[in-house]
């Protein structure tokens with residue numbers, strides 16, 4: 001798929017997927033409550049996304065699955081899936097060195113149709129109810145743009161929003177998020193906080209929003225990361241209700257406002273952890289306007305493997321670039337699927353000095369706070385193969401000296417082993433002793449080219 005030039009526009013992404021045979025089209029009318037996610041779940045992890053062409057109660061189709069396979073995502077960027085973390089990391093460092101800030105334009109595809117005031121009705125959008133116990137329909141793939149009430153610096157993030165009425169959403173803002181910081185600042189100033197929710201954006205904007213704060217601190221305009229992926233300045237449309245812009249090429253954009261202190265129950269929601277996030281009082285969001293393309297497509301994410309490749313991929317890229325600066329010999333990193341995509345990092349290194357595998361564990365925890373487990377292996381281990389990693393643990397880990405436990409550390413609130421964001425973390429040093437000893441040398445066979453031999457398999461001569 002040659003698609004570098006399509007990633008800024010979801011309608012072109014859909015065309016490219018279709019042309020490459022990577023799009024499943026659901027033609028029957030589908031109920032957005034449960035059925036849509038139920039069908040999507042059957043395709044989860046495959047190299048194909050799913051387009052629901054007819055969704056009950058709305059004229060807008062729904063796309064899901066854009067992030068649930070590295071193969072699919074790699075294809076979209078025209079590269080091998082194992083090259084994605086270093087590619088993403090290069091894009092982010094490029095932005096850090098030489099940011100290309102977004103440009104603001106008066107109109108864009110997203111402002112083709114606008115509804116304001118009492119015309120605003122979230123029920124006109126095909127917002128799905130995903131899992132059986134979810135508290136309502138959820139917008140879970142919208143990119144939030146907001147501005148620091150003091151400095152005016154823009155922030156991009158992704159938050160889940162539960163539909164609570166035709167013009168009302170309830171939002172989940174995790175501890176430490178810049179949106180929460182801005183909300184606190186707005187509260188101190190006695191102001192409300194304007195924001196836009198941009199739905200149906202490409203991976204450039206999505207990755208910019210998912211870039212962790214360790215790489216994109218609060219005083220930087222992280223939307224510039226999207227410009228790096230696009231190879232040109234991201235286009236934003238000036239806000240109609242506030243000074244917060246919308247993504248010009250988004251499918252749908254909601255102009256909203258949060259009044260500090262106004263809370264209402266949000267949840268439960270089936271999360272990437274495989275557990276439901278609990279219902280609790282969280283900020284209320286008032287929707288002031290809905291803008292959309294005439295031919296819009298709603299984008300949703302199925303909690304699960306889709307998050308591995310957004311939060312997870314961005315976490316991997318972040319760890320790779322930060323830890324490489326501090327620890328010599330870092331080769332690669334993979335966040336495992338069993339670790340929900342962002343709780344367990346497997347690090348591959350070529351040891352150059354004794355003791356640095358332990359430094360690598362500490363640096364990795366510091367680079368990405370949601371991690372609960374870090375495993376370090378040598379560069380003769382395939383970090384994307386769980387059996388190979390287990391082999392290193394079974395044969396090289398010293399359980400007395402090679403296990404590092406850190407009690408009562410800050411972690412991820414959605415992880416049930418981190419109640420109130422606090423829990424224990426563990427690092428496994430599964431590298432060989434250094435300097436290396438002969439009995440740790442991996443046995444190898446000669447590397448041969450099968451084409452040099454006449455070989456018969458199942459009576460077929462190759």
Ligand SMILES: Cc1cc2nc3c(=O)[nH]c(=O)nc-3n(C[C@H](O)[C@H](O)[C@H](O)COP(=O)(O)O)c2cc1C
Nearest residue numbers: 157158159160172173174177178210211212213310
């Ligand atoms: C699909 C998806 C859903 C997410 N949902 C939430 C959420 O509900 N609440 C939240 O605080 N973070 C959520 N995140 C994580 C943040 O968007 C992410 O950590 C981001 O980098 C935060 O931006 P910030 O550093 O500017 O605060 C989600 C990420 C993805 C990719």
Ligand SMILES: [Mn+2]
Nearest residue numbers: 155156178216
């Ligand atoms: Mn930020």
